[in-house]
Amino acid sequence: MTKADLINAVAKTTKLSKRAAGDAVDATFGNLARSIRKDKRAQVPGFGTFTVRSRKARKGRNPQTGDVIRIKASKTVGFKPAPGLKKGL
């Protein structure tokens, strides 16, 4: 219910309808994702920074069988919290 809560809170703060608030939230993350893909980085002041990070190939292990497997190189999205976000965890 995290998203619903978020929409409710946004709707309340912005005086928008839940419908409009939901659209706004979706648009926010949608465009954020687009920004990450495009610029390999997205900065949100007072919140944190998203960066595309490269993972090299590595040896892993199948937790079910115990077999050693090769993990291919891949990319992930990393998040570096802004100082303000870490305050009071």
Place this chain on the structure above:
Amino acid sequence: MTKADLINAVAKTTKLSKRAAGDAVDATFGNLARSIRKDKRAQVPGFGTFTVRSRKARKGRNPQTGDVIRIKASKTVGFKPAPGLKKGL
């Protein structure tokens, strides 16, 4: 200009004024941060999950002086991207 871009995009998608879109974006991240602090977790479908992670105490090094230092345990915010976000990086 990341935030400005985001606001423009949100304003366009939601047909809101830039002012209202800005408020909505701020409200979104503000409430998201609040949710992280409160529940130690915040899930955004199709985007990813934020979790509060505990960092154990560790030995580090001051890169400037080279001195070995003790790093106290702390908390950070971790991010686990949803599969959909990783598509097409």
Place this chain on the structure above:
DNA sequence: CGTTGATCAAATCAGCCTTGGTCATAGTTG
């Protein structure tokens, strides 16, 4: 109702994380 994500196991090595001054860019305000 369909789809999406969390969860759990064990083991490994990649890359995060530390400091802090400086620089550049983003945000804000008059």
Place this chain on the structure above:
DNA sequence: CAACTATGACCAAGGCTGATTTGATCAACG
């Protein structure tokens, strides 16, 4: 709209933490 302020990136080296892998099942979102 332009100037000012504030916020974050950047860099160094090295140790050791924790993200990551499979896949089925369960829960919850849409």
